[in-house]
Amino acid sequence: MNPTSIATVSLSGDLTEKLQAIAAAGFDAVEVFENDFLTFDGSPRDVGKMITDLGLTISAFQPFRDFEGMPEPLRARTFARAERKFAIMNELGAELMLICSNVSPQSLGGIDRAATDLRELGELAAKFGVRVGFEALAWGRHVNDYRDAWEIVRRAGHARIGLILDSFHTLARNSPVEPIASIPGDRIFLVQLADAPKLDMDVLSWSRHFRCFPGQGDLAVADFVRAVEATGYSGPLSHEIFNDQFRAGSARRLATDGMRSLIALADQTTPHLPPRAHVEGVEFLEFALDEDTAADLAALFKALGFQQTGTHRSKMVTRWSQGGINLVLNTEKDGFAQSHAIMHGPGVCAICLRVDNVEQTMARARDLKITAFEQPVGPGEMHIPAIRGVGGSLIYFTQATGELAHIWEKDFVARPDGAAPAPALLQSVDHISQSMDYEEMLSWLLFYTSLFHLERIPQTAIADPAGLVESRPIVSADGSLRFVLNGSQATRTLSSRFVSEHFGSGVQHIAFSAPDIFAAVTAMRAAGLSFLDIPENYYEDLEARHGLDPDFIDALRDHHILYDRDGEAEFLQVYTHVFAQRFFFEIVERRGGYAGFGAVNAAVRLASQAREARPVTVPRPLRD
Numbered sequence: 001m002n003p004t005s006i007a008t009v010s011l012s013g014d015l016t017e018k019l020q021a022i023a024a025a026g027f028d029a030v031e032v033f034e035n036d037f038l039t040f041d042g043s044p045r046d047v048g049k050m051i052t053d054l055g056l057t058i059s060a061f062q063p064f065r066d067f068e069g070m071p072e073p074l075r076a077r078t079f080a081r082a083e084r085k086f087a088i089m090n091e092l093g094a095e096l097m098l099i100c101s102n103v104s105p106q107s108l109g110g111i112d113r114a115a116t117d118l119r120e121l122g123e124l125a126a127k128f129g130v131r132v133g134f135e136a137l138a139w140g141r142h143v144n145d146y147r148d149a150w151e152i153v154r155r156a157g158h159a160r161i162g163l164i165l166d167s168f169h170t171l172a173r174n175s176p177v178e179p180i181a182s183i184p185g186d187r188i189f190l191v192q193l194a195d196a197p198k199l200d201m202d203v204l205s206w207s208r209h210f211r212c213f214p215g216q217g218d219l220a221v222a223d224f225v226r227a228v229e230a231t232g233y234s235g236p237l238s239h240e241i242f243n244d245q246f247r248a249g250s251a252r253r254l255a256t257d258g259m260r261s262l263i264a265l266a267d268q269t270t271p272h273l274p275p276r277a278h279v280e281g282v283e284f285l286e287f288a289l290d291e292d293t294a295a296d297l298a299a300l301f302k303a304l305g306f307q308q309t310g311t312h313r314s315k316m317v318t319r320w321s322q323g324g325i326n327l328v329l330n331t332e333k334d335g336f337a338q339s340h341a342i343m344h345g346p347g348v349c350a351i352c353l354r355v356d357n358v359e360q361t362m363a364r365a366r367d368l369k370i371t372a373f374e375q376p377v378g379p380g381e382m383h384i385p386a387i388r389g390v391g392g393s394l395i396y397f398t399q400a401t402g403e404l405a406h407i408w409e410k411d412f413v414a415r416p417d418g419a420a421p422a423p424a425l426l427q428s429v430d431h432i433s434q435s436m437d438y439e440e441m442l443s444w445l446l447f448y449t450s451l452f453h454l455e456r457i458p459q460t461a462i463a464d465p466a467g468l469v470e471s472r473p474i475v476s477a478d479g480s481l482r483f484v485l486n487g488s489q490a491t492r493t494l495s496s497r498f499v500s501e502h503f504g505s506g507v508q509h510i511a512f513s514a515p516d517i518f519a520a521v522t523a524m525r526a527a528g529l530s531f532l533d534i535p536e537n538y539y540e541d542l543e544a545r546h547g548l549d550p551d552f553i554d555a556l557r558d559h560h561i562l563y564d565r566d567g568e569a570e571f572l573q574v575y576t577h578v579f580a581q582r583f584f585f586e587i588v589e590r591r592g593g594y595a596g597f598g599a600v601n602a603a604v605r606l607a608s609q610a611r612e613a614r615p616v617t618v619p620r621p622l623r624d
């Protein structure tokens with residue numbers, strides 16, 4: 001693997017915090033951005049020492065812009081500035097200066113003019129023992145394509161002058177990546193990496209606000225890196241991410257994400273890690289809560305058609321099942337589940353996934369710097385491998401073969417009530433929806449997609465009465481696993497309140513699939529369950545929109561079921577009330593291969609939930 005690097009601009013915090021996070025995440029090098037340097041209260045030597053003490057080197061220093069092609073007297077001034085910055089680089093211990101192509105309206109075009117300027121700068125750089133890399137900005141005034149930048153560097157013909165490539169500028173402009181392969185690797189001084197979601201906007205704003213780590217966006221960064229590899233380039237691959245969420249996020253988390261992104265990217269261009277895991281299904285969902293609440297939840301499970309199918313041999317843990325679904329209720333007084341319940345209130349503390357190969361999954365997780373979880377197991381009990389997931393919850397792994405295929409027999413006494421299995425109203429876990437801080441969404445996207453065979457579905461914005469909620473599904477090709485990540489920048493949306501009122505992210509709802517949603521709702525109602533109320537206006541609109549049969553609309557209305565159609569495929573969904581102000585269940589029926597999540601209905605659901613929710617407490621103005 002090439003040395004790893006990241007630009008300070010990619011992270012939040014002051015320079016010290018950024019550098020500590022970068023070192024802690026295991027990077028080899030750092031690109032120092034001018035702003036981080038200028039705002040630091042200490043000498044260049046202090047900065048240099050801090051970087052060396054952290055075990056990092058400086059991959060590039062980016063101290064000024066608008067260099068090439070300036071008419072006199074500006075030209076003389078840029079050279080004077082360059083000389084001052086070279087002196088600072090000597091103090092700092094930086095060996096490579098990054099200069100991006102000129103955007104100034106005063107600059108003059110001409111490849112030879114730029115080459116002459118750079119050759120002369122190369123002479124100056126030689127006196128200071130440093131080098132200069134030239135990078136084409138996609139919006140450069142005269143130079144905006146790496147092929148032109150390379151021609152300028154080639155014509156400059158100076159050992160101290162080389163090329164800097166940036167995946168964003170290349171891919172955002174749809175420049176072909178193949179010609180990169182014919183640039184000599186030793187003439188490339190630095191390679192910067194950034195991905196971005198496909199957005200229809202001007203390239204400057206896109207670059208300055210929406211870049212993200214490779215693997216989080218839609219650009220073909222792996223193709224770009226393959227072309228770079230073909231040159232023999234052996235220098236650093238350096239993240240350079242300008243992103244509003246990143247600036248607001250945690251430097252430590254983002255630096256780790258950056259490292260994970262580089263590791264996953266290297267594995268994509270030259271596979272060397274254990275493969276991404278295939279998830280065959282959800283083995284169980286574990287709820288942690290106190291005993292009183294657990295009794296209420298057990299009653300809800302029963303009304304949903306679950307039966308108690310097991311009791312743990314030594315712990316206060318019960319198993320509830322129907323169809324292929326297993327739910328676990330954990331009311332232990334110590335251990336992980338209890339600390340989760342204390343911290344977050346009643347909720348899902350763990351998800352167990354059945355994967356093709358647990359050992360490989362755990363090995364890949366370790367290689368991706370995902371934290372493993374260990375907890376002592378009781379005598380004779382199964383050790384189920386686990387990693388840390390969203391909001392400090394766990395993801396356990398089982399597989400269909402070997403010892404881990406037998407967790408239920410090993411740890412549980414089956415059917416303590418001796419009841420015969422009832423026909424299942426619900427078949428499987430259709431999807432799991434997790435709420436998180438908006439800033440965390442890209443982190444968990446990378447987490448899931450780098451570890452598992454899960455593909456991203458485009459993000460949609462859903463209107464909660466209190467603001468927009470961004471919703472991002474990630475799904476396996478065969479539908480065996482679907483996550484929906486939700487985050488909101490507005491503070492009072494259901495999604496945000498879930499996070500703020502429960503000390504962090506977590507599972508906000510679980511959707512089960514029903515072979516016959518009408519039959520399921522009818523049976524559950526007979527068992528005493530009621531469902532989220534849906535306004536009449538919704539059904540009026542449905543009729544107008546889809547031209548559905550009035551009897552069918554009546555049945556939907558009567559069962560509180562929401563409806564969507566995509567071509568011939570249909571989607572029916574219904575929601576329980578919110579349990580313990582914390583989470584809720586959804587029941588869905590997919591007909592004809594419907595692949596979405598009923599996004600058109602989400603606003604209706606959120607409005608109904610907002611009506612039901614306890615009123616928001618607004619602080620009263622202070623009295624004097």
Ligand SMILES: O=C(O)c1ccc(O)c(O)c1
Nearest residue numbers: 100135137166207208240
């Ligand atoms: O947005 C910019 O100004 C900018 C600066 C330096 C870079 O390397 C870059 O890719 C963009």
Ligand SMILES: [Mg+2]
Nearest residue numbers: 135166192240
């Ligand atoms: Mg760049």
